[in-house]
Each structure stands twice: as C-alpha cells, then as structure tokens.
Amino acid sequence: MKFTENGDIIQIEDLVFEYGRAEAEDGYDPHRGAAGGAIFPNAVDHVTLCVARGSFTAVIGRNGSGKSTLAKNLNALLLPTGGRVIVDGFDTLDEAALWDIRQRVGMVFQNPDNQLVSAVVEDDVAFGPENLGVAPDEIRTRIRDSLAAVDMYEHRKMAPHLLSGGQKQRVAIAGVIAMHPEIIIFDEPTAMLDPEGRAEVMGIIGRLRKEKITVVLITHFMEETLDSDRVVIMDRGRVAMDGTPAEIFSRTEEIEALGLKLPFAVELCARLRERGLDVPGDLLTEDELSAYLLTLYRKDGFPA
Amino acid sequence: MIRDITLGQYYPEYSRIHKLDPRLKIIVTLVYIVSLFLIEDFAGYAIALVSMGAVIALSKVPLRFMLRGLKPIILIIVFTFTLNMLMTKGTILWEWGFFRITKEGLYNAIFMAARLIFLIVGSSVLTLTTKPIKLTDGIESLLKPFRRFGLPAHELAMMMTIALRFIPTLLEETDKIMKAQQARGADFETGGLLRRAKALVPLLVPLFVGAFRIAQDLAMAMEARCYRGGEGRTKLNMLKFRRRDALAIGFTALYLSGIVAERILL
Ligand SMILES: Nc1ncnc2c1ncn2[C@@H]1O[C@H](COP(=O)(O)OP(=O)(O)OP(=O)(O)O)[C@@H](O)[C@H]1O
Numbered sequence: 021m022k023f024t025e026n027g028d029i030i031q032i033e034d035l036v037f038e039y040g041r042a043e044a045e046d047g048y049d050p051h052r053g054a055a056g057g058a059i060f061p062n063a064v065d066h067v068t069l070c071v072a073r074g075s076f077t078a079v080i081g082r083n084g085s086g087k088s089t090l091a092k093n094l095n096a097l098l099l100p101t102g103g104r105v106i107v108d109g110f111d112t113l114d115e116a117a118l119w120d121i122r123q124r125v126g127m128v129f130q131n132p133d134n135q136l137v138s139a140v141v142e143d144d145v146a147f148g149p150e151n152l153g154v155a156p157d158e159i160r161t162r163i164r165d166s167l168a169a170v171d172m173y174e175h176r177k178m179a180p181h182l183l184s185g186g187q188k189q190r191v192a193i194a195g196v197i198a199m200h201p202e203i204i205i206f207d208e209p210t211a212m213l214d215p216e217g218r219a220e221v222m223g224i225i226g227r228l229r230k231e232k233i234t235v236v237l238i239t240h241f242m243e244e245t246l247d248s249d250r251v252v253i254m255d256r257g258r259v260a261m262d263g264t265p266a267e268i269f270s271r272t273e274e275i276e277a278l279g280l281k282l283p284f285a286v287e288l289c290a291r292l293r294e295r296g297l298d299v300p301g302d303l304l305t306e307d308e309l310s311a312y313l314l315t316l317y318r319k320d321g322f323p324a
Numbered sequence: 325m326i327r328d329i330t331l332g333q334y335y336p337e338y339s340r341i342h343k344l345d346p347r348l349k350i351i352v353t354l355v356y357i358v359s360l361f362l363i364e365d366f367a368g369y370a371i372a373l374v375s376m377g378a379v380i381a382l383s384k385v386p387l388r389f390m391l392r393g394l395k396p397i398i399l400i401i402v403f404t405f406t407l408n409m410l411m412t413k414g415t416i417l418w419e420w421g422f423f424r425i426t427k428e429g430l431y432n433a434i435f436m437a438a439r440l441i442f443l444i445v446g447s448s449v450l451t452l453t454t455k456p457i458k459l460t461d462g463i464e465s466l467l468k469p470f471r472r473f474g475l476p477a478h479e480l481a482m483m484m485t486i487a488l489r490f491i492p493t494l495l496e497e498t499d500k501i502m503k504a505q506q507a508r509g510a511d512f513e514t515g516g517l518l519r520r521a522k523a524l525v526p527l528l529v530p531l532f533v534g535a536f537r538i539a540q541d542l543a544m545a546m547e548a549r550c551y552r553g554g555e556g557r558t559k560l561n562m563l564k565f566r567r568r569d570a571l572a573i574g575f576t577a578l579y580l581s582g583i584v585a586e587r588i589l590l
C-alpha cells in the first residue's frame with residue numbers, strides 16, 4: 021500500500037524505538053542505569069520529521085543521541101516500536117515492501133572496511149544489483165556509471181584492502197548508487213578518514229545532491245553540515261533543534277548546551293562579537309568569514 | 325609487509341587455459357587426479373607428463389610458479405620417498421646395517437613421489453589460472469544440483485567470497501594487535517612451544533572480538549544492500565560454456581582414454 025499524504029520522500033510520524041530489554045541487560049549501555057533496572061529510555065523518542073525530496077539534511081547530536089537508530093529505522097533495518105516511517109510511499113512495517121524500501125534507501129556506514137563484500141571492487145559494486153536480480157548487461161552499465169560517478173572506475177579491478185580509506189568509502193558509495201536509490205543515508209561516513217578522504221567523500225555527496233538524490237548525512241563534523249538545506253539536532257532520542265544551518269548556528273548557546281561544538285567560523289565570529297566587534301550573524305563558512313574580514317581591512321584603510 | 329600477501333596464488337595472464345569455464349577446470353582437475361590413481365607404471369606417467377606439460381605451456385604461467393606449490397610439501401615428499409624406499413622388501417641393492425634399499429623399494433619410492441608431484445602441480449594449474457572469485461562461482465554452480473539434498477550451495481560460496489575479502493583485513497588486524505601488545509611488552513618470539521602458545525591467547529581474544537564486530541557490521545551492510553540469500557539473485561559474471569570448453573572436454577576425454585588404454589594394454 022502506498023501513502024502519499026504530502027510530497028515528502030521520508031515521513032516519520034511519532035517514531036519510537038526501544039532496543040530490547042534483553043539487549044540492554046547485556047550491559048550494552050552504561051548510562052541506561054543498572055541492568056534490568058527501571059530505566060529503559062527510548063533510543064528514538066517520539067520523533068516526527070519529514071524530509072523533502074531531493075534535499076540535503078544533516079543530522080548531528082552527541083554520542084548515543086539516537087542518530088544511527090533513527091537512520092536504521094529509515095531502511096527497515098530496525099522497525100518502529102511505536103509510530104511509523106513512510107519512505108517514498110512505503111510503510112516500513114509493511115513486510116511486502118521491505119525490498120522496495122531497501123532499494124530506495126541506500127546506506128553508507130562509518131567503517132570503510134566492514135561494508136565491502138567482495139575481494140574485487142567491481143564485484144562489490146555488483147553486489148546490490150545482483151541481489152535485486154538485475155540482468156548482467158545492465159549490471160555492467162551500472163558498475164561503469166557508478167564507479168565513474170565516484171572517480172573510481174580505473175580501480176575497478178583492485179582489491180579493496182589495497183585502497184585508501186577514502187577510496188574504500190567511495191567504492192561503498194558506488195555500490196549504493198548502483199542500486200539506483202532515491203535516498204542515501206550516510207552514517208558518519210568520514211569519521212574514520214583523513215582530511216583528504218573526508219574531502220573526497222564530501223565532494224561526492226555534493227555531486228549526489230546535483231543528481232537530485234535525497235541525502236541524509238549523520239556527522240560529528242559541524243563543517244560538513246554547512247552546505248545542507250537543513251540541520252536536525254538530536255538529543256536523547258528527540259529532535260532538539262531543526263532548521264537551516266544559518267538559523268541553527270545563530271543559536272550558539274543552545275547548541276553548546278546540547279554538547280556540540282560550533283563550526284569554526286561561527287565560533288570565531290562569536291568570540292569577535294564578545295570582544296565588541298560588530299560581526300554580522302550570517303557568516304557560517306570559513307570562506308565567508310575571511311571575505312568579511314578582508315572588507316574590514318579595506319574600510320579601515322589597510323591595503324586590500 | 326603483511327598487506328602484500330596475495331590470496332590463493334592466481335597468476336594473471338590471458339591464456340586459453342585462463343579463459344576456460346571454471347566449472348570445467350574444476351571437473352577436469354578432478355578427472356586428472358582420479359587418472360593419477362589409475363596409472364600403474366611409468367608409461368602412464370609419460371602420458372600424464374606430456375599432457376600436463378602441454379597445459380602448462382598453454383597457460384603461459386612460468387614453470388617456477390607451478391613448482392612453487394611443491395615447496396610446502398617437500399618434506400612430505402621426502403618422507404614418503406624415504407619410507408617407501410626403506411620399507412619395501414625385495415631384491416637388495418644396497419645394505420648398511422639396519423638400512424637396506426631394495427629394487428622394488430626404489431621403484432615404489434619414485435612412483436609415489438611422482439604421483440604426489442603430479443597431484444600438486446596439477447591442482448596448482450587450477451588455482452594459478454583461475455581467479456579465486458571465479459573458482460567460487462564455479463564451485464557454487466557445480467554444487468547447485470545438490471541443493472535438493474539440503475546442501476547450502478549459495479551460502480557456501482558466499483562464505484568463501486567473504487573469507488577471500490576479509491582474510492587480508494584480519495591479517496592486518498592481527499598485525500596491529502601484535503604490535504600493540506609487543507609495545508606493551510608481550511613476547512611472541514621466545515620461549516618454548518607452550519609459552520608461545522600461551523602468548524597467543526591474548527592475541528586471539530581481541531582478534532575474535534574484532535572478527536565478530538566485522539561480521540556484525542558486514543551483515544548489516546549486506547542487508548541494507550538487499551541481500552536475501554541466493555533466491556532471485558543474478559550474477560555479474562554468468563558462467564558461459566563456450567567452444568573452447570568443448571574442445572577442452574575433447575582433450576580431456578582423449579587423455580583419459582590414453583591412460584585407461586595404457587593400463588589395460590601394457
Ligand atoms: N544494539 C543496541 N542494543 C542496545 N542499545 C543500543 C544498541 N545500539 C544503540 N543502543 C543505544 O541506543 C541509544 C542510541 O544509540 P545510537 O547508536 O543511535 O546513537 P548515535 O547518535 O548514533 O551515537 P554515535 O554518535 O555514538 O554514533 C544509545 O543509548 C545506545 O547506547
């Protein structure tokens with residue numbers, strides 16, 4: 021059954037997710053209280069959220085705030101304890117829709133080593149399409165296109181363990197693209213990469229956006245959220261803040277109260293303001309900041 | 325470095341042997357192994373030698389790679405050779421106290437060593453000319469008929485694929501753990517066997533924990549990519565039976581009849 025209540029590709033309605041009591045009793049989580057005790061907070065706690073088709077949403081929040089749990093609810097790796105999740109018209113609780121949902125919602129995980137299946141890059145990219153039953157000729161086309169899209173086509177015969185972290189992560193992205201998804205969820209894709217690998221992956225995410233693929237990026241790097249259409253901040257399983265990067269990062273105190281750091285440029289602006297400099301409130305990126313600082317110099321008669 | 329190890333021992337080359345259907349290569353190798361046990365005298369080995377030589381030449385794999393497979397079992401060869409030579413009764417050629425070499429013993433020793441060498445080199449041809457992935461595909465396809473009897477053909481092949489992918493990763497992990505523990509004073513190199521075995525325990529525990537973590541992550545990643553077992557799954561590299569495969573069957577049949585004829589007639 022398809023739902024199309026509004027045009028949004030992801031509709032999360034009052035989602036609650038609780039990891040099983042048994043799992044908690046394994047002592048998985050120290051801040052849940054004593055094992056078997058009374059405190060079993062929901063990992064995702066009454067979240068209602070819609071994501072527009074083709075948008076780029078960044079999700080941030082401190083460790084254990086429920087970001088990954090939320091993400092896994094979007095492609096039915098986890099099913100809601102309460103409420104529902106509707107993805108491109110499919111309810112994740114509808115078992116018959118499971119494969120439609122997973123095909124539509126691609127997911128890239130944090131550890132580049134633990135998500136590649138095959139000992140050859142192109143075979144790995146083929147894995148998803150093979151699972152979907154795509155014809156071999158079509159799989160070949162998809163391998164070529166998706167590896168080209170992440171600039172890894174010339175490495176198609178390589179063994180993944182010989183690639184750099186950033187390259188592995190690009191192969192993982194190609195494997196997802198080859199399934200022709202509508203949405204790609206990135207769960208801290210750059211957390212284990214060096215700055216170069218991080219830039220590579222962020223570059224690819226930028227391209228996906230141009231291809232009108234809906235991107236949800238979970239990250240701990242504030243700088244990576246600045247390009248997004250929307251930033252969602254999770255805290256203790258709930259949505260604590262939700263807005264454009266400019267809106268969100270102008271509320272500096274609230275953000276710090278949520279245990280998060282400000283992006284570098286925003287932080288610097290805040291400090292400059294503290295020292296009495298009249299910095300405009302809409303500077304988010306380092307480029308914008310440096311451009312602004314240069315205009316200051318010119319006004320004050322310094323050489324440009 | 326531990327990263328450089330290659331798995332299996334595939335030798336990349338574009339030869340007619342490389343291009344053969346892996347299923348066929350597996351079957352031919354099995355036929356060849358069986359044929360070795362049909363051989364009763366050196367005339368039979370002559371046929372095997374000529375045929376094998378032709379295949380090796382066609383495969384374009386340098387001979388020394390073929391012979392490299394013998395290195396790990398050289399001890400076994402020497403051992404069986406000596407045992408056969410000394411233990412067989414018959415006409416005495418040479419005697420020194422307890423030791424005696426008989427004519428029959430010498431014959432047996434050479435015969436058995438030759439069989440072992442043929443066996444190893446023959447199976448090396450398979451692994452040297454077939455990519456591990458293709459080998460996996462071939463095994464999966466050959467085992468498919470046995471699914472009816474409950475043999476999980478696809479699952480076995482998937483396990484092999486994943487093993488091929490993760491052995492280097494786990495080796496790296498081992499390397500890392502070892503270095504970390506050596507840095508904290510662990511000693512893997514000195515002491516008796518028992519001591520060294522004990523030193524491995526603190527290595528194995530984190531390694532297993534790591535392997536389980538990888539397995540968990542990977543299972544999730546595979547599910548996210550719509551993995552649901554072999555049902556309804558297509559394959560990028562569909563195995564195709566071509567003319568050269570038919571030709572290879574012809575040659576194999578010729579070889580086998582040669583061996584059988586030699587055994588019956590001579
Ligand atoms: N498999 C599990 N079993 C039991 N509890 C879990 C499990 N996975 C996560 N949790 C708990 O659920 C809560 C949310 O975890 P989640 O992994 O979604 O957080 P996160 O925001 O992704 O954190 P991080 O930034 O560290 O990745 C945490 O309290 C966590 O301990």
Ligand SMILES: [Mg+2]
Nearest residue numbers: 087088089207
């Ligand atoms: Mg997480």
